[in-house]
Amino acid sequence: MSPSDAQRRYKKTTAMAMLFYVIVIFSVAFYLKRTDDVAPVLKYILAALPTIFVWWFLWGAIRFYKETDEYERSRLQTGMLFGVIFTMLLSSGWGFMEMFADAPQLPVFWIFPAFILASGVGRLLTKTQPEGC
Amino acid sequence: MDNNLKALRAERGWSQAALGDQLNVSRQTINAIETGKYDPSLPLAFKLARLFECAIEEIFDDGEKND
Numbered sequence: 001m002s003p004s005d006a007q008r009r010y011k012k013t014t015a016m017a018m019l020f021y022v023i024v025i026f027s028v029a030f031y032l033k034r035t036d037d038v039a040p041v042l043k044y045i046l047a048a049l050p051t052i053f054v055w056w057f058l059w060g061a062i063r064f065y066k067e068t069d070e071y072e073r074s075r076l077q078t079g080m081l082f083g084v085i086f087t088m089l090l091s092s093g094w095g096f097m098e099m100f101a102d103a104p105q106l107p108v109f110w111i112f113p114a115f116i117l118a119s120g121v122g123r124l125l126t127k128t129q130p131e132g133c
Numbered sequence: 134m135d136n137n138l139k140a141l142r143a144e145r146g147w148s149q150a151a152l153g154d155q156l157n158v159s160r161q162t163i164n165a166i167e168t169g170k171y172d173p174s175l176p177l178a179f180k181l182a183r184l185f186e187c188a189i190e191e192i193f194d195d196g197e198k199n200d
Contacts, residue, residue, distance in 0.1 A: 003159040071162035071171050126170075127161075 006067035013060030018116075021053035054112055075126045082122025087115040135194040139167045141185050156180050 001009075028046045032038060038046075065076055091111055097103035142152050142163075149163040156163075156177065165171035172193075173181070182189045 002154070002157060003162070007159065069158040069162050070174050070177060071165050072159060074171065 001067050003067075003069040003072060006064055007072065010060055010064035010068070013063070014057050017053045017057035017060060021050050021057070024050050024053060057116070075123050078126050079119040079121075079123035082125070083115045083117075083119030086118035086122075087111055090114055134169065134172045135196065136166065136169070136192055137194075138163070138181070138192060141187075141192065142167075152184075155184060 028049055032043065032046065061076065061080075065073055068076070091108075091114075094103065094106060098105055142149070147155075148160075149167070150160040153160045153163045158177065162171070162173075166173055178189050178193065181192055185192065
């Protein structure tokens with residue numbers, strides 16, 4: 001597979017994963033709000049459903065890492081590193097503010113979107129501009 | 134690292150995408166090498182040297198002078 005084909009597949013996979021992630025989150029929230037007497041086990045299962053699409057997204061990134069060329073791989077690494085550093089700083093910093101400064105408690109599911117956002121910014125920082133022939 | 138990849142490519146009339154296709158890398162990779170934003174791995178440097186039928190040192194210059 002050529003690097004450009006790998007990139008196309010990566011973009012398609014991650015876009016689909018994010019779309020289904022959002023759809024499932026809203027569907028589960030809608031269902032649980034409208035339905036009484038849901039068994040606790042079922043609640044746990046429904047609540048965990050969006051993580052399937054988190055895995056789908058990350059699997060797409062792993063596959064792209066294996067299929068693309070060395071430069072795109074290094075950009076992905078830089079982006080992921082940027083994402084990890086950002087989310088670690090944000091989550092630990094906010095956690096301390098919750099403990100010591102009564103900051104409002106944030107749901108931990110925000111860690112994944114924050115990581116994805118920061119990873120994207122990290123990749124953009126290493127993007128090169130096309131030149132003419 | 135400095136390189137004269139752009140000049141070598143221009144001599145042959147290849148676009149970045151065409152060179153990338155021959156090396157099985159993306160156009161962005163060629164662009165990043167040409168603009169000095171990315172130093173290729175040794176295997177890719179060898180591929181480039183073979184394709185342009187010259188030594189790696191004729192394409193890349195690390196700024197160190199040989200004795």
